[in-house]
Amino acid sequence: MSVEIFTTVMTLASSLVLLAGIAILWRRSLPAYIHAFARQSFFIVVAVLVLAARERDRELVLVALLMFALKVVFMPAALRRVQRHVGADADVRPYVNTPVSLAIAGILTLVAYAVAQPVVALSHLPTRGGMPLALASVFVGLFIVASRRSALSQIVGFLVMENGIALLAVLATYGVPLIVELGVFLDVLLGFLVMQVFVYRIRDAFETTDVDRLRSLRH
Amino acid sequence: MFLLLMLAAYAAGAVTALALPPARGRRPAAACLALGALAGAVAGARVVITGQPVGWELPSSLPGLALLLELDPLGGFFLCLIGLVVLPAAIYAPDYLASPAAPDAAGGAHAADGGRVAGALTALFILSMSLVVAAGNVFTFLLCWEGMAVCSLLLVVGDGATEERRGAGRWYAGMAHAGFLLIAACLLLLAARTSGGAFADIRGASYGLGTGARNAMFLMALFGFGSKAGLVPLQGWLPRAHPAAPSHVSALMSGAMLKLGLYGFLRVVFDLLGGGPPWWGGLALALGIISALYGVLYALLERDLKRLLAYSSIENLGLIFMGAGLGLVFHGAGRGDLAALALLASLFHAFNHAAFKGLLFMGAGSVVRATGTRDLEAMGGLIKRMPWTAACTLVGAMAIAALPPLNGFASEWLLFQSLMAGVGVAGPLFAVAMAMSVGALALTGGLAAACFVKAFGITFLALPRGRAAAEAAESPRLMRLAMLIPAAACVLLGILAPSFGRFTAAALAAVPWLDPSSASFRLDAGFEVRDGFGRIAPAVLALLLLGSAAAAWGAVRLLASRRRRVGETWGCGRIGQTSRMEYTAAAFAEPLLRVFGDLLRPTRDLTIEFHPESKYFVRSIGYRTRVRAWLEEDLAGAIRRLLRPLGGSGRLIQSGSVHLYIAYVFAALLAFLLLARWM
Secondary structure, eight states: OOHHHHHHHHHHHHHHHHHHHHHHHHOOOOOHHHHHHHHHHHHHHHHHHHHHHHHHHHHHHHHHHHIIIIIIIIIIHHHHHHHHOOOSSSSOSSSOOOHHHHHHHHHHHHHHHHHHHHHHOOOOOOTTGGHHHHHHHHHHHHHHHHOOOBHHHHHHHHHHHHHHHHHHHHHHHOOOOOOHHHHHHHHHHHHHHHHHHHHHHHHHHSSSGGGGGGGGGGG | OHHHHOOOOOOHHHHHHSSSOOOHHHHHHHHHHHHHHHHHHHHHHHHHHOOOOOEEEEEOSSSOEEEEEEOOOHHHHHHHHHHHHHHHHHHHHHHHHOOOOOOOOTTTTTTTTTTTHHHHHHHHHHHHHHHHHBBBBBHHHHHHHHHHHHHHHHHHHHOOOOOOHHHHHHHHHHHHHHHHHHHHHHHHHTTTTHHHHHHHHHHHHGOOOOHHHHHHHHHHHHHEEEEEEEETTOOOTTHHHHHOHHHHHHHHHIIIIHHHHHHIIIIIIIISSSOOOOHHHHHHHHHHHHHHHHHHHHHHHHHHHHHHHHHHHHHHHHHHHHHHHHHHHHHTTOOOOHHHHHHHHHHHHHHHHHHHHHHHHHHHHHHHHHSSOOOOGGOOOOOHHHHHHHHHHHHHHHHHHOOOHHHHHHHHHHHOOOOOOOOGGOOOOHHHHHHHHHHHHHHHHHHHHHHHHHHHHHSSSOOSHHHHHHHHOOOOHHHHHHHHHHHHHHHHHHHHHHHHHHHHHGGGSSSTTOGGGGGSSSESSSEESSSSSSSOOOHHHHHHHHHHHHHHHHHEEEEESSSOOOOOOOOOOTTEEEESOOOOOOHHHHHHHHHHHHHHEEEEEEEEEEEESSSTEEEEEEEEEEEEOHHHHHHHHHHHHHHHHHHHHHHHHHOOOOHHHHHHHHHHHHHHHHHHOOO
């Protein structure tokens, strides 16, 4: 594979990751969110596999397989189960409406380009073109967390953000050592499980997963 | 090795207290703590005697966040001090907590969890105190310092069931965290010039600091550590937190934790900053004198036994800081030898205070456990019901009143000597200041003696003033044993004062510019101060006292008549004698209240009810006097008025909405990224 094609493929994959993240902003239902997240994770898996093929790195293949199992299969399935449990009551009314959300996502992407510029300038890797896109998907993830009502969609936002970080790690360093990657997976998995528990608890206490109700805890 | 054993024992104590059911877990946990205390004391003493620091490092991948333990002679001395308080407190705790009668035992048997958490917190509190003195870099020090503050705060608040405990918690939390802010700022500024913030690196780098920066750091250290030590005007939390905590925790806090304020002050100002201009010492000396007088005056008027002891702690910490300030003054005047003498007095008194204040708090705990009250006016006559507690408390009271040959005498004598030796050091202003300090110290000593005559006399002598006092029972055996340890320490430290003085001088070797070997004092069989006014031999003094007591007893046996009469003390021929005829605590303090009336601003209420027929017949007279601690309350009020609008505006950004908080995080992240891009 020549360098040009490799660069193009990696940038394309990064763009798709970002696009899948932004897709959440215009969809209005939890199943669609989960689907978009699964797709985003899938694009990252593809990017890692391409990189593994080019570098002939077995560890990266292992990372890709783990990522597939965790983020494309397990987490979306778990999210769907939780969603069936608590019902699809919330998240049709985000704080920010769709057009403004998309505009903000555009601005965030621009900011990501601006912020990532010095890092990109330092890097000599052929994958450096994707780094601002990965950063943008971190921002988009954070924005989802900040602007959605339901605790479940906030989890999805968190996972999108985490995906952005994972992609950034792949693009900037050609994959961190396997042991670090495993640690990160474990972190994400534990964080996910804890948040899942919290969703149930919030649901039990307030009979909704609308996080805004937590405001009543203030006095 | 002993240091490791100490850490392991304390950790085991915490785990045991948490894991076993409270009724069975208290004794094993106490055994762990006692073992840790012994190991810590041995480790500390070894470092002091050999002069070889021990320690090790737990590296971290993040810069400046490595855990570094390094125990040098100064830290070793304080580790011995902590061991001296922890050992009896650990032995004391199980029976004290098991008693349902102790009203101040927040972590006692009647707590919701049976005192499990409180037991574990006590162990963690002791552990973090011990690590503070062993810390070798800024991060470790601050971490352990804050751990110590938080554990003790939780122990003071306990279950937070009474307003007294909650109020004490608020005061203590406020003071401790204000102090922590100052300390953290000071130490981080010092560490900023080094790579890892290790004390060894700071020592070398601090000479390059500008004068303004050094002055600012000194002030931050003085007030930051002063808030822990209870120096005026940061003393307000002491009389609230000490009574609210369970008595063995009060003993730990007052006996050991307050001294860590001194340790931190010495570590930063003497060791890391390497001393400074004379006004540094002058300020510390002045604050010390004010604290000593303030503490002893309010202690004298107090009728709550544990609050009295807390005020007395303010007094003693004042004396200790007088010594430290004096050391700085002498250093600024170029007299390193006299500075060593003053610091010796300060450290010696710190150690002594740990012994007798730990003892007195445990004695107070026993009394409170037996009578169910802390009010002096409800006690009396306990010497007959609780002879062991009375004897131990008497030793502690005599030691704190600085009676020879007990330990308080030795250290206060040293402090007097160093003040008097200072009269001739520099100009006339200096001489006048020293002379006035001597006067203030003498006044403090006299008032302290009066205060403890009152504390002991009203509690233990005369007739019981209430049913609870009349039916009090002696404490269990372990509690008595626990009180005997510091009582023995008080006697031994007094008689063997010169040997212990040499030990203390060895601890000072940690500070390079103090040279105790060339100092202006000699410690062999007795104390001798070259520029001072005297020489004493405590052991000889003790023998003389013992001899004269024996002679007096013999004379009485020989000369007095053999006939024995049993009658009431000071019966004055009255037919019936009741407790209402006795001296009360308020009555005892009344003359001094009049003398210091302008300072104390008491409010008096005199109500006389006459007989309706004739006003020559009085039915009842009510006399009520109240002394408000106006300095504390007015200062707190001023701060509250200052902070309230600030807190109100802080509420504006606190909407309670999770989304808003996430948005704050998001905005901060973006702002920092953009800042990093264009800065």
